[in-house]
Amino acid sequence: MHFVYILRSKVAERRYVGSCADVEQRLGQHNAGISSSTKHWCPWVHQEAFGSRAEAMRRERYLKTGKGREELDRILAKHKSSVG
DSSP states (O other), X not given: OEEEEXXXXXXXXXXXXXXXXXXXXXXXXXXXXXXXXXXXXXOEEEEEEESSHHHHHHHHHHHTSHHHHHHHHHHHHHHHHHHO
């Protein structure tokens, strides 16, 4: 199984979209600050599971397009309203 995940910055209005096979390990790396480009972009706010790496990468690429960013805005707004 492969995953697409979104990190949202606590400090700035920024987000990061990534994909991986082991979402727990990858998010642990992000949260531990191992990746300097995303160490401030937590918490992780959304994940989607896919049956193959190709499907996950296709979704990741889509979320980085104009229409995909619009969908991300809706996903993040829904998450923000459900959290408080």
